[in-house]
Amino acid sequence: MTGTTSGSRLHLPRYLREDDSLRTPVGFPDYKSTGLRAPLRTPVDLPQRLTEVTGPVLGEDRVKAEDADLTLRNGGEAVGQRILVYGRVLDSDGRPVPDALVEVWQANAGGRYRHVVDVFPAPLDPHFDGLGRVMTDSLGRYEFMTIKPGAYPWGNHHNAWRPAHIHFSLFGRAFTQRLVTQMYFPDDQLFGQDPIFNAIPAAARHRAISQFSLERTVDNWALAFEWNIVLRGTDQTPFETEDDGDVA
Amino acid sequence: MTTDPLHVPDVSEPYQPLPGRTRHTGFLTGPLRLGTSPSATVGPYLAIGLTWPDGIWAAEEGTEGGVWLRGRVFDGAGDVVPDAMVETWQADPDGGFPSPEDPRGAATYPGFRGFARAQTLTGEFGIFTLKPGRVPDGEGGLQAPHVDVSIFARGILDRVVTRIYFADEADANAEDVVLRGLPEDRRRTLVAERTDDGYRFDVHLQGDQETVFFAV
Numbered sequence: 001m002t003g004t005t006s007g008s009r010l011h012l013p014r015y016l017r018e019d020d021s022l023r024t025p026v027g028f029p030d031y032k033s034t035g036l037r038a039p040l041r042t043p044v045d046l047p048q049r050l051t052e053v054t055g056p057v058l059g060e061d062r063v064k065a066e067d068a069d070l071t072l073r074n075g076g077e078a079v080g081q082r083i084l085v086y087g088r089v090l091d092s093d094g095r096p097v098p099d100a101l102v103e104v105w106q107a108n109a110g111g112r113y114r115h116v117v118d119v120f121p122a123p124l125d126p127h128f129d130g131l132g133r134v135m136t137d138s139l140g141r142y143e144f145m146t147i148k149p150g151a152y153p154w155g156n157h158h159n160a161w162r163p164a165h166i167h168f169s170l171f172g173r174a175f176t177q178r179l180v181t182q183m184y185f186p187d188d189q190l191f192g193q194d195p196i197f198n199a200i201p202a203a204a205r206h207r208a209i210s211q212f213s214l215e216r217t218v219d220n221w222a223l224a225f226e227w228n229i230v231l232r233g234t235d236q237t238p239f240e241t242e243d244d245g246d247v248a
Numbered sequence: 249m250t251t252d253p254l255h256v257p258d259v260s261e262p263y264q265p266l267p268g269r270t271r272h273t274g275f276l277t278g279p280l281r282l283g284t285s286p287s288a289t290v291g292p293y294l295a296i297g298l299t300w301p302d303g304i305w306a307a308e309e310g311t312e313g314g315v316w317l318r319g320r321v322f323d324g325a326g327d328v329v330p331d332a333m334v335e336t337w338q339a340d341p342d343g344g345f346p347s348p349e350d351p352r353g354a355a356t357y358p359g360f361r362g363f364a365r366a367q368t369l370t371g372e373f374g375i376f377t378l379k380p381g382r383v384p385d386g387e388g389g390l391q392a393p394h395v396d397v398s399i400f401a402r403g404i405l406d407r408v409v410t411r412i413y414f415a416d417e418a419d420a421n422a423e424d425v426v427l428r429g430l431p432e433d434r435r436r437t438l439v440a441e442r443t444d445d446g447y448r449f450d451v452h453l454q455g456d457q458e459t460v461f462f463a464v
């Protein structure tokens with residue numbers, strides 16, 4: 001019971017915002033659908049208060065063990081190249097984000113989503129639904145087994161193809177840390193023509209690309225890709241330099 | 249300055265200064281900063297990954313005093329967006345949050361989760377919740393009751409954030425530091441109107457009535 005009294009001053013963390021030059025803009029002209037959807041006014045700065053620095057606790061009860069293996073669904077095995085996708089969820093201070101919900105979804109090996117809107121004439125796979133859920137462990141680590149998604153065409157421009165990707169959704173600890181993003185695979189020849197990839201400022205694009213890991217390949221079973229995800233961190237006790245006579 | 253997030257330090261050494269960054273610069277320096285992962289659109293197939301059977305229930309079904317927050321999301325042509333997802337996060341009626349990140353301690357309120365997500369497949373979203381109480385602003389004052397909202401959709405590369413306030417909280421709204429900072433005609437875009445079973449809050453992504461969106 002916290003009551004509705006204002007109480008004294010609260011010491012709240014302040015979540016750092018990535019520099020605009022390294023953040024994906026909300027709208028990007030080459031991605032046609034942003035034209036009527038991305039807000040046009042400059043967003044208003046909202047100082048972070050209690051609602052922004054808190055967030056829901058979404059625990060184990062929404063994740064089953066089998067949710068971490070997308071290759072086994074409906075009593076059979078998905079078609080495609082098996083891959084282990086793994087990594088760590090950190091904040092920008094380098095601290096692990098433990099016990100955090102990670103939700104993923106993706107196309108099947110042929111590049112088709114199990115979704116009514118997807119009419120790409122590639123076959124659906126009865127043993128692949130494209131949904132995975134895992135929790136990070138105490139060190140912020142996650143992993144799931146899946147198949148490598150195929151590239152798929154879309155209507156953005158003539159002969160437009162999305163590079164292979166896996167959609168990720170993450171909650172950190174706080175409303176400010178919420179992130180929905182996409183993970184790509186190294187050296188994809190489709191990067192150059194994809195406006196969703198290229199909407200990411202050039203200096204930050206590598207952050208969206210996983211790395212092949214020979215070390216974590218599973219002998220006689222699956223390839224492996226590592227992708228570390230960085231959520232916003234707090235400006236924990238900046239320290240001053242030793243000859244800082246004139247800094248605030 | 250940022251560094252490559254694919255090359256992270258061991259967990260046991262999270263605070264190493266960046267290579268080449270030395271002390272004695274005369275500037276404030278901070279702990280290691282990793283570049284944050286770039287956002288991307290949820291795309292058109294979000295329903296595969298983000299549908300929860302209990303998504304819309306910020307408060308359990310049947311919770312006494314529960315209200316429906318309903319609304320539509322409009323694009324710049326005035327058309328309803330049928331493939332958006334709206335997420336809400338808010339305090340309970342006593343102003344507490346079910347979150348260990350609250351420095352006052354995690355609050356518990358019967359049947360209350362505080363978080364909901366709803367898609368707009370039918371043309372509108374609807375979430376069942378309890379009206380939030382007033383929440384300290386951290387500086388000795390109180391904020392008006394409000395709900396923080398994230399909106400995700402195809403055609404939006406990063407979530408957009410707004411707040412729902414309540415039309416029947418005129419006195420609290422008049423004192424609210426966030427609302428007071430906005431011109432009257434813009435403030436109106438954040439205020440949900442009373443309905444038979446709760447409140448209505450429409451979102452306008454663009455246009456004359458573009459909703460106030462926030463950078464948090």
Ligand SMILES: [Fe+2]
Nearest residue numbers: 162165167291
């Ligand atoms: Fe996709």
